Amino acid sequence: MMIIGGGAVGLATAYLAAEAGFRVALVERENVLSGATGFSAGIVTTQLSLEEDVKLAKRTIEILEKVQRTSEVEFMSETGFVTVEPYWMVDESVKVLSSQGVKYEVLDEDGVRGVVPFLSVKDHEKGVYTCMDKVVDLDRLGKAYSRLLRSMGVDVYSRIRINGVLRSGDSVEGLHLDGVGQIRADNLVFAAGPWNKELMSELGIYEVPTVIYKCQVVKVRTTAPCQYVPFYVSENHLYMRRDIGGTSIAGNGYSKVVERVEGAIGPVEAEYVHHIADLLLERVSVPESILVAGGWSGPCSSTYDGMPLIGRVSGTSNCFIVDGLDGYGLMRSAGVAELLLESVVTGREVEWATPSRQMVSKDGTEVVELHSI
């Protein structure tokens, strides 16, 4: 099996495929985790709106725990996660969590302050706390996967360009790699994240139905207590988590459509920094303790109906894709990789995520945001 892309999804697919007995090679244009995953905020939470997503996030945590144990590289901290939302939304949120056996606790105002001491909570709000959620150190995640893949005999080609494909009828029998030559494979998995669109179109394999977005995060220095549980405030879509060295990362999931993936990568925009600063002023009880210290932007890809693409590409017998993971791809990465592999092995489609479905935006907007409240 040939995997294209060494992000969270490609690495998880390579690991699970090697574990299942496939002979695996992975090709990455730059270095592993240098794409969308490397720009992410590292949050892995089960607090998502759809049952399918909660299941994928829960499974991702289980698989990442195994990767951490087996590789002996510590990359994940069990921080928990708290969502602050109007009390009338809590029943619905916990119903989804209970349906997937996720442990949670509903917190009143004092309870929320117990886990995030500086957060201003409004009278009509409550917190949903999931104690098993994680934060991932992305550099260390890359080290863990690299170590494991090496030990499992996976060939990882880093900083290699794909020059073309070897075709035979409706199957792609391999790739031409710059400086390496031809590599043949029974199955090809396109896990190049937001880059799938350009790459698969250039190779003449598939017009990927995704929209590419620029997502941003702000780095914040704070003298407020730096021990707190990562949180999300649904009213402002504001999320925040602590980072290393007394800094934190904050964002609100606001995203902007871009023509090309490279247009999504760069420093944070001043306008966005002001926006996040305003949200923090409203929500942090000690605003004088907060100092904005930069940030960055990275790419995300979404489909028109908000559901990911997982499975075989129509019109090919052996090309598979994972894409459209929106701003929630790290937390679903290994769960999605496992679903894809099942589909490769059994030939069955993942019905709700099949790339061959008809996709129509539900409300006439470019894409639908389905994953958080």
Ligand SMILES: Cc1cc2nc3c(=O)[nH]c(=O)nc-3n(C[C@H](O)[C@H](O)[C@H](O)COP(=O)(O)OP(=O)(O)OC[C@H]3O[C@@H](n4cnc5c(N)ncnc54)[C@H](O)[C@@H]3O)c2cc1C
């Ligand atoms: C600012 C920001 C914050 C985010 N925060 C979170 C978060 O906290 N939690 C969360 O779950 N998600 C978050 N996300 C979303 C998450 O980063 C993505 O959904 C996820 O990383 C997608 O993983 P991937 O493996 O599909 O893609 P990628 O990580 O992009 O991996 C694709 C890889 O393919 C490589 N590639 C590209 N072209 C080629 C080619 N021609 N040949 C070979 N390789 C190629 C790229 O270099 C890249 O390494 C965030 C995203 C952004 C931008």
